[in-house]
Amino acid sequence: MHRPLKFHFLPLLFLLVVFNACKENSKNSENISLIANDLKMSNTKPIKNQLSEEFKSYWYAGKSEITSFKLEQARYGELRDGNAVLIYVTEPFLEDKQVKADKSHPGNVSVLKLNSTKTFLTGIYPYSIMNSSFYPVSDNQHAIKLSTSVQEWCGQVFTQLNNRDKFEVNSFSYFESEGDQSITLNKTDLENEIWNKIRINPSNLLQGNITIIPSLEYLRLGHKELKAYSANAELIVEGNLYTYKLTYPELDRTLSITFSKSFPYGIENWSESYKSGFGPNSQTLTTKAVKIKTLKRAYWQENKNSDVFLRDSLGL
16 A cells, blocks of 8 residues: 655655745845945945035135134143134045045045144143044044143153044053053044034034043043043034033033034134042132134244244234
8 A cells, every 4th residue: 555645745845845944044144144234334434425615615725724712721720821722724634544645645535633732831830732633524434533642841641542443542651550551442422523523514413411532631631541431412502602512420520612603613612610630629620711813824834933923913
Protein backbone atom coordinates (compact mmCIF):
# COMPACT_ATOMS: atom_id res chain seq x y z
CA MET A 1 0.00 0.00 0.00
CA HIS A 2 1.29 3.44 -0.90
CA ARG A 3 1.13 6.49 1.32
CA PRO A 4 -1.21 9.23 0.19
CA LEU A 5 0.64 11.48 -2.29
CA LYS A 6 0.31 14.63 -0.18
CA PHE A 7 2.73 13.31 2.46
CA HIS A 8 5.53 13.13 -0.10
CA PHE A 9 5.32 16.90 -0.65
CA LEU A 10 5.47 17.99 2.99
CA PRO A 11 9.32 18.19 3.21
CA LEU A 12 9.44 20.05 -0.09
CA LEU A 13 6.73 22.44 1.04
CA PHE A 14 8.64 23.08 4.27
CA LEU A 15 11.84 23.89 2.34
CA LEU A 16 9.99 26.32 0.08
CA VAL A 17 8.52 28.16 3.09
CA VAL A 18 11.97 28.42 4.74
CA PHE A 19 13.58 29.60 1.47
CA ASN A 20 10.99 32.34 0.93
CA ALA A 21 11.27 33.45 4.55
CA CYS A 22 15.07 33.66 4.25
CA LYS A 23 14.73 35.56 0.99
CA GLU A 24 12.32 38.04 2.61
CA ASN A 25 14.60 38.48 5.62
CA SER A 26 17.54 39.04 3.28
CA LYS A 27 15.52 41.67 1.44
CA ASN A 28 14.60 43.38 4.73
CA SER A 29 18.25 43.30 5.81
CA GLU A 30 19.27 44.92 2.53
CA ASN A 31 16.62 47.61 2.98
CA ILE A 32 17.75 48.29 6.55
CA SER A 33 21.36 48.44 5.37
CA LEU A 34 20.44 50.91 2.62
CA ILE A 35 18.51 53.09 5.06
CA ALA A 36 21.47 53.03 7.49
CA ASN A 37 23.83 54.02 4.70
CA ASP A 38 21.53 56.86 3.66
CA LEU A 39 21.41 58.09 7.24
CA LYS A 40 25.18 57.82 7.52
CA MET A 41 25.63 59.81 4.32
CA SER A 42 23.20 62.48 5.51
CA ASN A 43 25.17 62.77 8.76
CA THR A 44 28.55 63.01 7.06
CA LYS A 45 27.36 65.48 4.44
CA PRO A 46 25.05 68.00 6.13
CA ILE A 47 22.77 70.02 3.91
CA LYS A 48 24.21 73.47 3.20
CA ASN A 49 21.98 76.45 3.83
CA GLN A 50 21.88 79.08 1.10
CA LEU A 51 23.52 82.41 1.90
CA SER A 52 21.63 85.62 1.19
CA GLU A 53 23.06 88.31 -1.07
CA GLU A 54 23.01 90.62 1.95
CA PHE A 55 25.22 88.18 3.86
CA LYS A 56 27.65 87.77 0.96
CA SER A 57 27.91 91.51 0.41
CA TYR A 58 28.74 92.16 4.08
CA TRP A 59 30.99 89.24 4.95
CA TYR A 60 32.84 88.66 1.66
CA ALA A 61 33.97 92.26 1.04
CA GLY A 62 37.61 91.53 1.94
CA LYS A 63 37.38 93.18 5.36
CA SER A 64 36.91 92.07 8.94
CA GLU A 65 34.47 93.49 11.45
CA ILE A 66 36.18 94.80 14.60
CA THR A 67 34.11 95.82 17.63
CA SER A 68 35.61 97.19 20.84
CA PHE A 69 33.98 96.94 24.28
CA LYS A 70 34.47 98.52 27.68
CA LEU A 71 35.02 95.56 30.00
CA GLU A 72 34.39 94.93 33.68
CA GLN A 73 35.87 91.48 34.36
CA ALA A 74 35.24 89.49 37.52
CA ARG A 75 38.43 87.86 38.78
CA TYR A 76 39.55 86.78 42.26
CA GLY A 77 36.43 88.19 43.90
CA GLU A 78 36.73 91.71 42.44
CA LEU A 79 35.73 93.53 39.26
CA ARG A 80 38.60 94.66 37.01
CA ASP A 81 38.48 97.38 34.32
CA GLY A 82 39.72 96.40 30.90
CA ASN A 83 38.97 96.10 27.19
CA ALA A 84 37.46 93.39 25.00
CA VAL A 85 37.50 93.13 21.21
CA LEU A 86 35.48 90.87 18.88
CA ILE A 87 37.07 90.34 15.46
CA TYR A 88 34.86 88.56 12.91
CA VAL A 89 36.03 87.59 9.43
CA THR A 90 35.23 84.91 6.85
CA GLU A 91 38.02 82.67 5.59
CA PRO A 92 38.55 79.35 3.76
CA PHE A 93 39.16 76.41 6.08
CA LEU A 94 40.53 72.90 5.60
CA GLU A 95 38.14 70.50 7.32
CA ASP A 96 40.63 67.60 7.48
CA LYS A 97 43.67 69.52 8.79
CA GLN A 98 41.41 72.06 10.51
CA VAL A 99 43.52 75.09 9.71
CA LYS A 100 43.11 78.10 7.42
CA ALA A 101 43.62 77.12 3.77
CA ASP A 102 46.60 78.68 2.00
CA LYS A 103 45.05 78.17 -1.45
CA SER A 104 41.60 78.22 -3.00
CA HIS A 105 40.13 74.73 -3.43
CA PRO A 106 36.58 73.41 -4.05
CA GLY A 107 36.85 71.29 -0.89
CA ASN A 108 37.51 74.28 1.39
CA VAL A 109 34.88 75.08 3.99
CA SER A 110 33.90 78.74 4.33
CA VAL A 111 33.86 79.67 8.02
CA LEU A 112 32.98 82.75 9.99
CA LYS A 113 35.92 83.06 12.36
CA LEU A 114 35.69 84.91 15.65
CA ASN A 115 38.79 85.97 17.55
CA SER A 116 37.75 87.50 20.86
CA THR A 117 40.29 89.13 23.16
CA LYS A 118 40.27 90.48 26.69
CA THR A 119 42.93 92.47 28.55
CA PHE A 120 42.71 93.58 32.20
CA LEU A 121 44.86 93.95 35.30
CA THR A 122 44.75 91.96 38.51
CA GLY A 123 46.76 94.16 40.84
CA ILE A 124 50.35 94.42 39.63
CA TYR A 125 50.08 91.86 36.84
CA PRO A 126 48.11 91.74 33.56
CA TYR A 127 45.77 89.14 32.09
CA SER A 128 45.42 88.46 28.39
CA ILE A 129 42.74 86.06 27.09
CA MET A 130 41.95 85.00 23.54
CA ASN A 131 39.22 82.71 22.19
CA SER A 132 38.96 81.53 18.58
CA SER A 133 36.00 79.75 16.99
CA PHE A 134 35.76 78.53 13.40
CA TYR A 135 32.12 78.01 12.45
CA PRO A 136 30.80 77.03 8.96
CA VAL A 137 28.76 79.83 7.38
CA SER A 138 26.36 77.11 6.18
CA ASP A 139 25.24 76.83 9.83
CA ASN A 140 24.76 73.08 9.40
CA GLN A 141 27.20 71.55 11.89
CA HIS A 142 29.11 72.34 15.06
CA ALA A 143 32.18 74.55 15.08
CA ILE A 144 35.04 72.80 13.31
CA LYS A 145 37.59 74.07 15.81
CA LEU A 146 37.85 76.06 19.05
CA SER A 147 40.87 77.31 20.96
CA THR A 148 41.42 79.32 24.12
CA SER A 149 44.61 80.72 25.64
CA VAL A 150 45.15 82.61 28.89
CA GLN A 151 48.41 84.39 29.74
CA GLU A 152 49.34 86.05 33.02
CA TRP A 153 52.45 86.33 35.17
CA CYS A 154 51.89 82.99 36.90
CA GLY A 155 51.99 81.19 33.55
CA GLN A 156 49.81 80.28 30.60
CA VAL A 157 47.16 77.70 29.70
CA PHE A 158 45.88 76.55 26.31
CA THR A 159 42.92 74.40 25.22
CA GLN A 160 41.97 73.27 21.72
CA LEU A 161 38.87 71.37 20.61
CA ASN A 162 38.74 69.71 17.19
CA ASN A 163 35.49 68.47 15.67
CA ARG A 164 36.18 65.05 14.10
CA ASP A 165 34.33 61.74 14.66
CA LYS A 166 34.00 63.03 18.22
CA PHE A 167 35.20 66.20 19.91
CA GLU A 168 38.94 65.79 20.47
CA VAL A 169 40.27 68.07 23.21
CA ASN A 170 43.90 68.81 24.05
CA SER A 171 44.58 70.93 27.09
CA PHE A 172 47.83 72.25 28.55
CA SER A 173 48.39 73.98 31.88
CA TYR A 174 51.13 74.84 34.36
CA PHE A 175 48.92 73.54 37.22
CA GLU A 176 49.80 70.01 38.39
CA SER A 177 46.15 69.04 38.92
CA GLU A 178 45.28 69.98 35.30
CA GLY A 179 48.58 69.35 33.52
CA ASP A 180 48.57 68.07 29.94
CA GLN A 181 45.35 66.26 29.01
CA SER A 182 43.82 64.66 25.92
CA ILE A 183 40.16 63.65 26.06
CA THR A 184 37.30 62.85 23.68
CA LEU A 185 33.72 63.97 24.15
CA ASN A 186 30.47 63.13 22.43
CA LYS A 187 29.31 65.90 20.14
CA THR A 188 26.89 68.40 21.58
CA ASP A 189 26.27 72.14 21.47
CA LEU A 190 29.12 74.52 22.26
CA GLU A 191 28.79 77.86 24.01
CA ASN A 192 31.74 79.23 22.04
CA GLU A 193 29.94 78.68 18.72
CA ILE A 194 26.88 80.69 19.82
CA TRP A 195 28.74 83.94 19.11
CA ASN A 196 29.14 82.84 15.48
CA LYS A 197 25.60 81.47 15.11
CA ILE A 198 24.14 84.81 16.24
CA ARG A 199 25.89 86.63 13.40
CA ILE A 200 24.79 84.09 10.76
CA ASN A 201 21.20 83.21 11.66
CA PRO A 202 19.94 83.87 15.21
CA SER A 203 16.62 82.17 14.39
CA ASN A 204 18.54 78.86 14.58
CA LEU A 205 19.58 79.41 18.19
CA LEU A 206 18.40 76.59 20.45
CA GLN A 207 15.83 77.31 23.12
CA GLY A 208 14.55 75.39 26.13
CA ASN A 209 16.44 72.77 28.12
CA ILE A 210 19.67 71.87 26.34
CA THR A 211 22.97 70.11 26.96
CA ILE A 212 25.97 72.30 26.15
CA ILE A 213 29.71 72.63 26.79
CA PRO A 214 30.34 76.03 28.48
CA SER A 215 32.94 78.43 27.12
CA LEU A 216 36.49 77.12 27.30
CA GLU A 217 37.52 80.40 28.91
CA TYR A 218 35.08 80.02 31.79
CA LEU A 219 36.04 76.39 32.38
CA ARG A 220 39.76 77.23 32.55
CA LEU A 221 39.43 80.32 34.74
CA GLY A 222 37.03 78.51 37.07
CA HIS A 223 39.00 75.23 37.04
CA LYS A 224 35.82 73.36 36.11
CA GLU A 225 35.63 69.96 34.45
CA LEU A 226 35.49 70.19 30.67
CA LYS A 227 32.24 68.40 29.85
CA ALA A 228 28.65 69.09 28.80
CA TYR A 229 26.29 70.63 31.36
CA SER A 230 22.53 71.10 31.44
CA ALA A 231 21.32 74.63 30.72
CA ASN A 232 18.19 76.57 29.90
CA ALA A 233 18.30 78.74 26.79
CA GLU A 234 15.88 81.54 25.93
CA LEU A 235 15.68 84.30 23.33
CA ILE A 236 14.23 87.52 24.77
CA VAL A 237 12.89 90.43 22.70
CA GLU A 238 13.68 93.93 24.00
CA GLY A 239 12.63 96.63 21.52
CA ASN A 240 15.07 96.54 18.61
CA LEU A 241 17.32 94.07 20.40
CA TYR A 242 17.44 90.35 21.15
CA THR A 243 19.03 88.88 24.26
CA TYR A 244 20.10 85.26 24.23
CA LYS A 245 20.29 83.97 27.79
CA LEU A 246 21.89 80.76 29.04
CA THR A 247 21.38 79.61 32.63
CA TYR A 248 23.48 76.77 34.07
CA PRO A 249 21.90 75.56 37.36
CA GLU A 250 24.78 73.22 38.29
CA LEU A 251 27.37 75.96 37.76
CA ASP A 252 25.26 78.76 39.24
CA ARG A 253 26.15 80.76 36.14
CA THR A 254 24.22 82.93 33.67
CA LEU A 255 25.37 84.33 30.33
CA SER A 256 23.36 86.99 28.44
CA ILE A 257 24.33 88.24 24.96
CA THR A 258 22.42 91.23 23.55
CA PHE A 259 22.45 91.88 19.80
CA SER A 260 20.58 93.76 17.08
CA LYS A 261 17.37 92.22 15.69
CA SER A 262 18.34 93.20 12.15
CA PHE A 263 21.21 92.02 9.95
CA PRO A 264 24.18 91.91 10.54
CA TYR A 265 23.01 91.18 14.11
CA GLY A 266 25.80 93.19 15.73
CA ILE A 267 26.54 92.40 19.38
CA GLU A 268 25.84 95.38 21.63
CA ASN A 269 26.77 94.02 25.08
CA TRP A 270 26.99 90.91 27.19
CA SER A 271 27.05 89.94 30.85
CA GLU A 272 28.16 86.83 32.70
CA SER A 273 27.30 86.13 36.35
CA TYR A 274 29.07 83.45 38.40
CA LYS A 275 30.93 82.94 41.64
CA SER A 276 34.27 84.72 41.55
CA GLY A 277 37.09 83.85 43.91
CA PHE A 278 37.86 80.55 45.60
CA GLY A 279 36.82 78.98 48.85
CA PRO A 280 34.05 80.00 51.27
CA ASN A 281 34.56 83.72 50.62
CA SER A 282 33.70 83.52 46.92
CA GLN A 283 30.77 85.66 45.84
CA THR A 284 28.63 86.03 42.74
CA LEU A 285 29.87 88.87 40.55
CA THR A 286 28.87 89.95 37.04
CA THR A 287 31.31 90.49 34.20
CA LYS A 288 29.99 93.14 31.77
CA ALA A 289 31.04 94.35 28.33
CA VAL A 290 29.47 97.36 26.57
CA LYS A 291 30.12 98.25 22.94
CA ILE A 292 32.35 101.23 22.14
CA LYS A 293 32.79 101.19 18.36
CA THR A 294 32.58 98.96 15.27
CA LEU A 295 34.91 99.29 12.26
CA LYS A 296 35.17 97.34 9.01
CA ARG A 297 38.90 97.09 8.24
CA ALA A 298 41.45 94.86 6.49
CA TYR A 299 43.46 95.11 9.69
CA TRP A 300 46.13 92.60 8.56
CA GLN A 301 47.33 95.25 6.08
CA GLU A 302 47.37 98.04 8.69
CA ASN A 303 50.46 97.06 10.66
CA LYS A 304 52.66 100.16 10.31
CA ASN A 305 53.47 102.64 13.07
CA SER A 306 51.44 105.17 11.11
CA ASP A 307 48.35 102.94 11.56
CA VAL A 308 48.40 103.03 15.36
CA PHE A 309 46.00 106.01 15.38
CA LEU A 310 43.24 103.63 14.26
CA ARG A 311 43.15 102.24 17.79
CA ASP A 312 41.91 105.62 18.96
CA SER A 313 38.85 105.15 16.72
CA LEU A 314 38.12 101.94 18.67
CA GLY A 315 38.65 103.62 22.03
CA LEU A 316 41.58 101.33 22.82
